[in-house]
Amino acid sequence: MTHSHDTQQTTSPPTPKRGGALRGALSWFDNEAPWKNEDERGGRVHWTRVAPFVFLHGGCLTVLWTGGSGIAAAVAAFLLVTRIFFLTGFYHRYFSHKSFETSRAAQFVFALLSNTAVQRGPLWWAATHRHHHAASDTADDPHSPTQFGLFWSHIGWLFDPANHRTRWNLIPDLMRFPELRLLNRFDTAVVGLLFGALFALGAVLEAYAPGLGTTGWQMVTWGFFISTVLLFHTTNMINSAAHVFGRKRFPSRDTSRNSAILAVMTLGEGWHNNHHFYPAAVRQGFYWWQVDITFYILKLLQGMGIIWNLNKVPAHVLELGRQNLGRQLQVMPRKAERNPFVA
Numbered sequence: 255m256t257h258s259h260d261t262q263q264t265t266s267p268p269t270p271k272r273g274g275a276l277r278g279a280l281s282w283f284d285n286e287a288p289w290k291n292e293d294e295r296g297g298r299v300h301w302t303r304v305a306p307f308v309f310l311h312g313g314c315l316t317v318l319w320t321g322g323s324g325i326a327a328a329v330a331a332f333l334l335v336t337r338i339f340f341l342t343g344f345y346h347r348y349f350s351h352k353s354f355e356t357s358r359a360a361q362f363v364f365a366l367l368s369n370t371a372v373q374r375g376p377l378w379w380a381a382t383h384r385h386h387h388a389a390s391d392t393a394d395d396p397h398s399p400t401q402f403g404l405f406w407s408h409i410g411w412l413f414d415p416a417n418h419r420t421r422w423n424l425i426p427d428l429m430r431f432p433e434l435r436l437l438n439r440f441d442t443a444v445v446g447l448l449f450g451a452l453f454a455l456g457a458v459l460e461a462y463a464p465g466l467g468t469t470g471w472q473m474v475t476w477g478f479f480i481s482t483v484l485l486f487h488t489t490n491m492i493n494s495a496a497h498v499f500g501r502k503r504f505p506s507r508d509t510s511r512n513s514a515i516l517a518v519m520t521l522g523e524g525w526h527n528n529h530h531f532y533p534a535a536v537r538q539g540f541y542w543w544q545v546d547i548t549f550y551i552l553k554l555l556q557g558m559g560i561i562w563n564l565n566k567v568p569a570h571v572l573e574l575g576r577q578n579l580g581r582q583l584q585v586m587p588r589k590a591e592r593n594p595f596v597a
């Protein structure tokens with residue numbers, strides 16, 4: 255049996271086989287468990303990695319058994335909105351782009367809270383996202399709709415072995431914190447805690463406030479499964495839809511667009527063309543009429559002294575945007591570039 259790799263030399267170790275189901279399952283709980291063929295690219299789906307995703311979606315069907323209640327729906331909505339904020343405010347604008355500063359303690363607390371979004375650990379999220387900016391809409395982009403199609407950019411890319419590992423070389427600034435590395439390695443533990451806390455909440459309400467009509471499992475169905483699936487599809491539209499639908503105001507060399515509808519749904523992330531053109535800014539809605547709820551909440555946190563040094567949008571960028579008001583710029587093809595975060 256030859257197992258050849260064009261570039262492989264005879265002196266190098268043999269090409270490892272694909273990770274088995276057991277190794278794949280282990281990597282659900284330990285992100286640094288040995289994993290094979292991680293560096294291979296090319297739109298290959300690893301089915302073991304799909305299982306948790308199917309579990310998450312399939313879990314929504316338990317609503318047929320648990321039913322619903324006002325309180326369970328309210329908890330689901332609350333967790334949806336707050337977790338969108340944690341993802342956009344912290345995984346994205348803080349960990350990925352360092353668009354403001356905070357203390358080490360607050361950094362950890364917000365990493366922990368963002369981790370409840372079930373989108374893996376803070377270091378994996380930030381590294382993957384920096385890679386997206388460095389290689390937007392090239393063949394190296396983890397989730398470009400123009401390269402691999404809309405479905406790939408929304409879901410498929412998550413199951414590519416090449417996107418599983420944390421790209422350590424892109425996050426030297428975050429690697430210095432052992433507490434973040436630990437969280438990144440065992441991110442599923444936080445997800446398990448959320449699951450357990452929701453069950454406990456439902457069970458306590460069932461015992462002490464039976465009039466609310468909820469149970470432990472019903473709270474899990476709504477607060478965990480339904481809320482998390484909605485959260486996944488809402489935030490992943492920035493990877494897919496925000497590179498396809500909307501207006502291009504700034505001449506960024508990618509397919510990013512601005513969409514008011516997406517901006518409202520994602521608490522401000524829909525101004526994606528603004529963001530690709532000037533990613534260092536804390537706000538993504540650059541003008542007063544570009545609604546950016548995440549930015550307003552971050553201003554509040556600044557007022558409370560929890561975060562500081564919020565990066566502004568430079569005047570020349572604002573002026574360029576004003577000149578292009580109402581225009582639809584052409585999408586420019588581009589090549590992959592070096593990531594600015596890599597020394």
Ligand SMILES: [Zn+2]
Binds near residue numbers: 386492
């Ligand atoms: Zn993008």
Ligand SMILES: [Zn+2]
Binds near residue numbers: 346350387529
């Ligand atoms: Zn970004």
